[in-house]
Amino acid sequence: METLTLDQVHHELTSLSREKDVLNQGFELGTSWWRDELRRAGMEVLPPLGGDSTSIYLDRRTLFALASEVIDGSRDPRDFTFHVLLWGSGTTRRNNRGRIDSLIAPTTSPALLDALQAAQTSPSTAFDAFRSRGRNTFAYLGPAYFTKLMYFAGQGRPTHPALIVDRRVLATLAGTEPGSGLSTAANYPRETYLRACSALEAIAASARDSGHPELTGCTADLVERWAFGRAALN
Known part of the structure; x- marks a missing residue:
């Protein structure tokens, strides 16, 4: 495995910005399959997906805006979750029907809301709400996806403590000093998540202190975006 020094990481981060590479990271995505499947399951489909x-x-x-509506009670957490799944899975349909079926029950909404609220102050509590004792709470909704929900629950705050951690992020972090030795398993435990978030925060802090003027406002989610993109290229 390639070992990256913090100087190398800082150099690569200088080509990114939170505005362009994080906040504006988006995709043009087809909606027909999702609308058909959600209606099949008896779910009202709200805009923008609907x-x-x-x-x-x-x-x-x-x-982030949809998450704000969930937190203020004006949007069903399930609807928000399906939008995040669309963003996260893109054109891939693999396991999405199973995810819909596991989330569609109305009783799912309070559990999702509790987890999203917990993510704002306690990533550990939120992680356990989605996965505990080696099992995912919702079928086919593992850490690669539910940590996206936890992250977006922060509504765009740069200091939000819950971050997206999937196998690509883990693969890059494992080659850095702060993340050395991290497991890259897909269904990882809470301890791996917390250590990965700490590594992302540590790299962001070191970038802010590096002397690079482009990195004075470096955030942990910018480091996450860099880590994901770097692994995708390798």
Whole structure:
């Protein structure tokens, strides 16, 4: 495995910005399959997914805004979850029907809301709400996806403590000093998540202190975006 020094990481981070690479990270995504499947399951499909167009553009800004509606009680947490799943899975349909079926029950909403609220102050508590004792609470919704929900629950706050951690992020972090030795298993435990978040925060802090003027405002989610992109290229 390639070992990255913090100087190398800082150099690579200078080509990124939170505005462009994090907040504006989005995709044009087809909606027909999702609308058909959600209606099959008896779910009311709300905009933007439930609009008239056969495709929508979803970026992190939009998902932060939807999360705010969940927290203030004006949007069903399940609807928010399906939008995040669309953003996270893109054109891939693998396991999404199973995810829909595991989340569709109305009783799921309070559990999702509790986990999203917990993510704002206690990533550990939120992680356990989604996965405990080696089992995912919702079928086919493992850490790669539910940590996205935990992250977006922060509504875009740069200091939000819950971050997205999937196998690509773990693979990059494992080659850095702060993340050395991290497991890259898909269904990882809470301890791996907390250590990965700490590594992302440590790299962001070191970047802010590096002397690079481009990195004075470096955030942990910018480091996450860098880690994901770097692994995708390798």
